[in-house]
Amino acid sequence: MENKVINFFEEITKIPHCSGSEKQLSDYLVVFARERGLSVHQDKSLNVIIKKAGSKGRENETPVILQGHMDMVCIAKKGVDIDFSKDPIPYYIDGDYIKSKGTSLGADNGIAVAMIMAILDGDYSHPPIEALITTDEEVGLLGAANVDGSLFKGKTLINLDSEEEGVFLASCAGGIRNTIKLPIETKDIKKKKAYKVTISGLMGGHSGMEIHKYRASALKLLGRLLSEIASVRIFDVTAGNAANSIADNATVYIATNTFIDEDIEKMQKIFSEEYKVNDPDIKISFEEVPVPDVTWSKITTKKFINALLVLPHGVLSMNTQMEGLVDTSTNLSSAKVVDDHIVITGTHRSIVETKKMALVKRYVAVAELIGAQVATFGGYPGWEYVNESNIRDVFTKVYEKMTGEKAVISAIHAGLECGILKRNIGDIDMISLGPNIYDVHSPKEKLSISSTNRVFELLINVLDNMHSKL
Incomplete structure (x- = not known):
């Protein structure tokens, strides 16, 4: 059975996209959108916004924003011969995991880009989609800082830059260098x-x-x-x-x-x-x-x-x-x-x-x-916790129905783009989630395939159920 998410992720690993050097991947996403007849906008920071109409019968619903970043932290072990400006990530599959031979993998946050691409490429039930894929997240959220909030109609944002399945983030720290x-x-x-x-x-x-x-x-x-x-x-x-x-x-x-x-x-x-x-x-x-x-x-x-x-x-x-x-x-x-x-x-x-x-x-x-x-x-800026969140309620209910387990609502000490995007776009309802990724920003980084599949299924089910709540 074809696994579109993993296939798209494998394609991403072949395209150089270290922080500060994302043009090839940004251009690839523009071509991806145009080949599918989707509306696409690439800004001066190389952020890419792709819009897709709602599925049949849902064209007039309020759009939802799906968000991730395209850049990765490029790190190699001493002695590993790789030129990140042109060489593909030397990934391999080891059982349930995708790993890399002596370099960081880029699952943070390439897997989010792959999930978004799979939704844009697929035939699922969903409201109108506004996909936002940003640049230079790993070097200070620079791409997100330059996003033009007026380009969005969505009032709900799903950030896919978290790394623990079943844990849904509702707050994060701010940072500075x-x-x-x-x-x-x-x-x-x-x-x-x-x-x-x-x-x-x-x-x-x-x-x-x-x-x-x-x-x-x-x-x-x-x-x-x-x-x-x-x-x-x-x-x-x-x-x-x-x-x-x-x-x-x-x-x-x-x-x-x-x-x-x-x-x-x-x-x-x-x-x-x-x-x-x-x-x-x-x-x-x-x-x-x-x-x-x-x-x-x-x-x-x-x-x-x-x-x-x-x-x-x-x-x-x-x-x-x-x-x-x-x-x-x-x-x-x-x-x-x-x-x-x-x-x-x-x-x-x-x-x-x-x-x-x-x-x-x-x-x-x-x-x-x-x-x-x-x-x-x-x-x-940090992302402050809010007591009431419709999207958090939807994810919690769908997750518990799918798994029989209670969802964990948490905060994270790492920086997410949610705070800065809320500043730019306006008062949007947000949540962050993702599959199990281990040892990010290191040559030991690995991504669970089964977790990726479950999180993608959860995302599809939430998009299907959003109209009943939002």
């Missing part, structure tokens, strides 16, 4: 040894979905490790990946007058003991490299190490009204050399706007202390 840009002062050196030091094996993961699991941050470990090495001078560093991923790797090049074997062994034991449950495969490795003529100065090296030690990372507070929900967190995302500066990036999330902005002030304070520049960007 900071970069600290530290000038690099260099000095001629007379060091005897130089090393490439790598921290690897960390689990990483989504900084909203997995931050409460207290996994290690490669950047925080790096700061602690470097602080143990005597007379160290850095001459290059690359750590972390995407801004919304927990840093799972770090590579630093250092010069010193001493052997570092004992320091590495000491910190390996410490990290292995501290994270033996939450992140058990941490590995520190090193190799000698040629001694450079120039390194960062003692002052620049010290400022960078101190910044890693001082900048916050992880869960800062839990929500007092909903058990198990993170209230406020921050993710020390990445550090890299750009031209003559070290750029450190952090991502902050909170349900409370003032707590989110307090984290921005902490980054500003650290930047001032080390003589660095700081930038704030990518801010987006």
